[in-house]
Amino acid sequence: MLEKTGVPDADQIKKITPSPGRLKKGPVAVVECFQSIPCDPCRYACRQEAIKEFKDINDLPVIDHDLCNGCGSCISKCPGLAIFVIDDTYSEKEGLVKLPYEYLPLPRPEEEENGIDTEGWEVCSARVVKVQNAKVLDRTPVVWLTVPREHLMKVRNFLRKGGA
Ligand code: SF4
Ligand code: SF4
Structure with a gap:
C-alpha cells in the first residue's frame, strides 16, 4: 500500500505506536x-x-519511546514531515497532537478545524491550541491540536474550516 499510495497500512502504524x-x-x-x-x-x-544512532544514512529511524520526553524538537527538523508528538494525558476526553504545518496562512489559537488522516479523509473536529513559528523552526511551524483521544493516532493534518 505504502509504495502505491504513500499511505502506511495498519500493521505499519501498529509497529510505531507507543x-x-x-x-x-x-x-x-x-x-x-x-x-x-x-x-x-x-x-x-x-x-x-x-x-x-543510524548505522547507515538509509536506515529507518528507531525510537525508544521510554527515552523520549515529548519535547517536540524533532518535529520541524524532519524534511519528510513524518514526526508528530501525541499526548494522551492532555485531558479526560481530549488528546493533543503536535504536527508540522507548512501552509499559509497559519491558523490561530482557538480556531476549530477539520482534523484529517494521512489519506486526507476527515476524522473529527480539531481545536488549535498553539502555533509555534520561531526562527529556530526554520519555516516549519508546529501546530498543536486537541482531538478526541481515540483519534490521536489518526489525525495527522487539518483543513481550515474557513477554507483558507
Ligand atoms: S520529542 Fe523528539 S526530540 Fe524530543 S525527546 Fe522525543 S524523539 Fe527526542
Ligand atoms: S524523513 Fe524524517 S523521520 Fe525519516 S529519516 Fe528523515 S528526518 Fe528522520
Whole structure:
C-alpha cells in the first residue's frame, strides 16, 4: 500500500505506536517514517538520544519511546514531515497532537478545524491550541491540536474550516 499510495497500512502504524503504558506517562513522539531514504536529521535533533544512532544514512529511524520526553524538537527538523508528538494525558476526553504545518496562512489559537488522516479523509473536529513559528523552526511551524483521544493516532493534518 505504502509504495502505491504513500499511505502506511495498519500493521505499519501498529509497529510505531507507543505502548499504552508509555502513552499514560505523557507526550511522546511518533515517527511515521517507513521508506528507506538517505535522511537522518531526526537523529541529531534529539538531545535525549531517543532516536537511535543510524548505522547507515538509509536506515529507518528507531525510537525508544521510554527515552523520549515529548519535547517536540524533532518535529520541524524532519524534511519528510513524518514526526508528530501525541499526548494522551492532555485531558479526560481530549488528546493533543503536535504536527508540522507548512501552509499559509497559519491558523490561530482557538480556531476549530477539520482534523484529517494521512489519506486526507476527515476524522473529527480539531481545536488549535498553539502555533509555534520561531526562527529556530526554520519555516516549519508546529501546530498543536486537541482531538478526541481515540483519534490521536489518526489525525495527522487539518483543513481550515474557513477554507483558507
Ligand atoms: S520529542 Fe524530543 S525527546 Fe522525543 S524523539 Fe523528539 S526530540 Fe527526542
Ligand atoms: S528526518 Fe524524517 S524523513 Fe528523515 S529519516 Fe528522520 S523521520 Fe525519516
